[in-house]
Amino acid sequence: xxxxxxxxxxxxxxxxxxxxxxxxxxxxxxxxxxxxxxxxxxxxxxxxxxxxxxxxxxxxxxxxxxxxxxxxxxxxxxxxxxxxxxxxxxxxxxxxxxxxxxxxxxxxxxxxxxxxxxxxxxxxxxxxxxxxxxxxxxxxxxxxxxxxxxxxxxxxxxxxxxxxxxxxxxxxxxxxxxxxxxxxxxxxxxxxxxxxxxxxxxxxxxxxxxxxxxxxxxxxxxxxxxxxxxxxxxxxxxxxxxxxxxxxxxxxxxxxxxxxxxxxxxxxxxxxxxxxxxxxxxxxxxxxxxxxxx
Ligand SMILES: NC(=O)c1ccc[n+]([C@@H]2O[C@H](COP(=O)([O-])OP(=O)(O)OC[C@H]3O[C@@H](n4cnc5c(N)ncnc54)[C@H](OP(=O)(O)O)[C@@H]3O)[C@@H](O)[C@H]2O)c1
Numbered sequence: 063x064x065x066x067x068x069x070x071x072x073x074x075x076x077x078x079x080x081x082x083x084x085x086x087x088x089x090x091x092x093x094x095x096x097x098x099x100x101x102x103x104x105x106x107x108x109x110x111x112x113x114x115x116x117x118x119x120x121x122x123x124x125x126x127x128x129x130x131x132x133x134x135x136x137x138x139x140x141x142x143x144x145x146x147x148x149x150x151x152x153x154x155x156x157x158x159x160x161x162x163x164x165x166x167x168x169x170x171x172x173x174x175x176x177x178x179x180x181x182x183x184x185x186x187x188x189x190x191x192x193x194x195x196x197x198x199x200x201x202x203x204x205x206x207x208x209x210x211x212x213x214x215x216x217x218x219x220x221x222x223x224x225x226x227x228x229x230x231x232x233x234x235x236x237x238x239x240x241x242x243x244x245x246x247x248x249x250x251x252x253x254x255x256x257x258x259x260x261x262x263x264x265x266x267x268x269x270x271x272x273x274x275x276x277x278x279x280x281x282x283x284x285x286x287x288x289x290x291x292x293x294x295x296x297x298x299x300x301x302x303x304x305x306x307x308x309x310x311x312x313x314x315x316x317x318x319x320x321x322x323x324x325x326x327x328x329x330x331x332x333x334x335x336x337x338x339x340x341x342x343x344x345x346x347x348x349x350x351x352x353x354x355x356x
Contacts, residue, residue: 064088065088067119071139073245075104080248083110088112089115089128091115115127115128119149123153134161137165138165143185163196164198166198167201169182197262199262202264203238204241205241210241217279217283228290229318229321230294232276235271235272236272237266237268244264247332257336264332267343297318
């Protein structure tokens, strides 16, 4: 049986579906009635066995009941919550868990210092020193399907407003990865000794300039929306004002600053060790547009 922390996340949902359809027995951690309900729906949709265990990463003790008798797990909760990682490792040690796949992110590789990079690296270091047989996967920005917090929001915005705003020159590189490729990578490394005690970058087929990516979105959406470019400095000023007016804003000026950075990576190690072969953005976004009904 495979234990999942974060099985109710956007990524976790695809991983659950893939594990069940490949005949694996799984047990998912849930911390609220809402999360339990999501899992019950997934179980009904897949008509398969899916166990559930209540608990919360705030406490190692609450995880022990669910982890007893488990020898393999997938951890899909943000690694910047370092105390959660400590609690999980503590419970894993007490229960004799042997093998865990952890999902980090390429934020850990950013060339500039920031809070999230520091915390993710701290968590990765704890994992590497835990004695578990680990694999750490670092995806880039993940997209695909309705729950995608990145491109789904963008497509919705474009559909409703008829324009899109780029912060900066639009020449920065991005390499988003489709959620099915990330879920597939998790399944490929689970019991693959070639991936034991290793860390991999998991990204889309090729890096694209932000401008170029928007041209593909325009072509696939079959909608001629306007693209407005705002210089980084002006964008940060505008975001700070917006944040003062709309308290619950998704954006902050650090995020705008990070948009200047090229986020291009190599997946050659993943290709060599477990045949990782991601789809091109052009195909992935077409799939998302079709599946989400845009
Ligand atoms: N989304 C991306 O673009 C992206 C990119 C790179 C890497 N990643 C990594 O991929 C993984 C999944 O990301 P996501 O965006 O799909 O996640 P998400 O939708 O933000 O979901 C977070 C998950 O963590 C669980 N969780 C949070 N606090 C918890 C607690 N105290 N106890 C137990 N469970 C708790 C949530 O449970 P509830 O359902 O109860 O809230 C949920 O299942 C993360 O490790 C993330 O760093 C994501």
